Structures are given as structure tokens and as C-alpha cells.
Amino acid sequence: DAGVIQSPRHEVTEMGQEVTLRCKPISGHNSLFWYRQTMMRGLELLIYFNNNVPIDDSGMPEDRFSAKMPNASFSTLKIQPSEPRDSAVYFCASSPLSSGNTIYFGEGSWLTVV
Amino acid sequence: EDQVTQSPEALRLQEGESSSLNCSYTVSGLRGLFWYRQDPGKGPEFLFTLYSAGEEKEKERLKATLTKKESFLHITAPKPEDSATYLCAVQDTGRRALTFGSGTRLQVQP
Numbered sequence: 001d002a003g004v005i006q007s008p009r010h011e012v013t014e015m016g017q018e019v020t021l022r023c024k025p026i027s028g029h030n031s032l033f034w035y036r037q038t039m040m041r042g043l044e045l046l047i048y049f050n051n052n053v054p055i056d057d058s059g060m061p062e063d064r065f066s067a068k069m070p071n072a073s074f075s076t077l078k079i080q081p082s083e084p085r086d087s088a089v090y091f092c093a094s095s096p097l098s099s100g101n102t103i104y105f106g107e108g109s110w111l112t113v114v
Numbered sequence: 115e116d117q118v119t120q121s122p123e124a125l126r127l128q129e130g131e132s133s134s135l136n137c138s139y140t141v142s143g144l145r146g147l148f149w150y151r152q153d154p155g156k157g158p159e160f161l162f163t164l165y166s167a168g169e170e171k172e173k174e175r176l177k178a179t180l181t182k183k184e185s186f187l188h189i190t191a192p193k194p195e196d197s198a199t200y201l202c203a204v205q206d207t208g209r210r211a212l213t214f215g216s217g218t219r220l221q222v223q224p
Contacts (some may be wrong), residue, residue, distance in 0.1 A: 004157075031210055033211055033212075042214055042215070042216040042217065043158075043201070043203075043214040044214075045211045045212070045213070048210065048211045050210065055209075055210070056209060056211060091157055091158075093157075095210065101145065101146060101163070101205060101210065102148075102160055102163060103148075103160070103212055104160060105150075105157035105158045105159075106157050107155075107156055107157045108156075108157050
């Protein structure tokens with residue numbers, strides 16, 4: 001079975017540019033999560049969706065960040081404009097609403113803003 | 115606010131040298147405690163979920179245990195392929211998202 005699929009795997013962009021990260025959750029999973037990982041702060045929740053509806057976006061750093069889930073099989077995380085401090089690994093994860101609540105992670109999108 | 119503290123930050127073992135990793139947590143209501151393994155350049159890989167104090171789960175050389183305030187990941191006779199960062203996370207009864215600790219970097223030398 002295919003796991004959580006993220007794209008791009010690596011992106012290098014210049015400060016001020018728009019960045020869009022994409023995620024395809026595991027088929028049948030109802031919850032989708034965006035996490036950010038840095039050496040200093042570890043894994044931090046940015047936002048999560050249940051049944052395509054944003055439930056908790058308290059981790060979104062500021063208005064430059066936005067996330068959408070237009071349907072059950074696709075989500076985007078957008079940063080506009082990007083700044084060097086946004087450099088991190090961004091993980092998408094998904095979970096079924098039942099079956100023990102296990103959350104499965106993708107391989108991450110490595111973002112470098114120069 | 116949920117909090118998770120892992121210790122030690124880093125651990126170096128010789129192959130075959132058993133040890134334990136600690137995860138202390140504070141949560142208003144525990145729905146589950148999760149252990150993940152993360153290899154460099156990869157996403158966290160699920161290992162275990164524990165739901166109540168006294169519960170234990172095993173997988174190969176790993177055994178996870180849970181009390182009301184902490185969890186331990188015991189590694190018995192580790193091999194070099196067990197080298198990774200081990201992450202602990204809690205899920206509060208009030209939300210589905212996980213709160214992670216900062217992890218323990220384990221290196222097993224042959």
C-alpha cells in the first residue's frame with residue numbers, strides 16, 4: 001500500500017518567493033496533519049484537518065502560512081512570502097478516525113530558504 | 115499544555131549492550147502514548163502505542179512500558195541497525211494531534 005506521499009522532497013528557494021508543499025494522505029484516512037521539524041524545536045504541529053475541515057491551526061506561525069484540504073486525497077501548505085527562518089523539514093501525516101488513532105508520516109519536504 | 119521530555123538526548127551503546135530510553139509526560143488526559151523511530155532523511159516510523167498504565171508492547175529487540183507519568187523504551191542486545199532517533203509522543207483525549215518530545219539519538223557501535 002502507498003504511504004503518505006509528499007512533494008517536492010527538496011526545495012531551495014529565495015527569500016520572498018512563494019512555496020507550495022503538497023500531500024496525498026493514505027487512502028481512507030480521515031485526519032491529516034502538517035508538522036514542521038527543526039533542530040531547535042523538534043517536531044511541531046502546524047495544523048490538522050478532520051474530514052477536510054481544519055480543526056486546530058494554532059501552530060501556524062503567522063499569516064504567511066496557509067493550508068488547504070480541498071478534498072480527501074490532497075492537501076497543500078503554502079508559505080508566502082518565504083523567509084530564511086522557514087527553512088525546515090515539513091511533514092505531512094494521516095490517520096484513520098478509528099483503528100487506534102495511529103498517525104503515519106510521509107518522508108517530508110526539505111525546504112531551504114536563502 | 116501537553117509536555118513531553120525525553121532523556122538522554124543521545125546514547126551510544128556497544129552492540130549487545132542493553133539500555134533504556136525515558137519519556138516523561140504531562141497531559142490532561144492520556145488517549146495514547148506513541149513511540150516512533152526516525153532514520154536520517156526519513157519520516158517518523160510508527161513503533162508502538164500504549165494506552166494505559168501497566169501496558170507493555172514488544173517488537174523484536176524493543177519493549178515499551180507505560181506508567182502514569184512516564185514511558186520507557188527498553189532495547190535488549192541492540193544491533194547497529196537499531197541506530198536511529200527514537201521519538202515519544204502523547205495524544206490528549208481532547209485532540210487527535212500528537213505532541214512530540216525532542217527525541218533520543220541512539221548509536222549502536224559494532
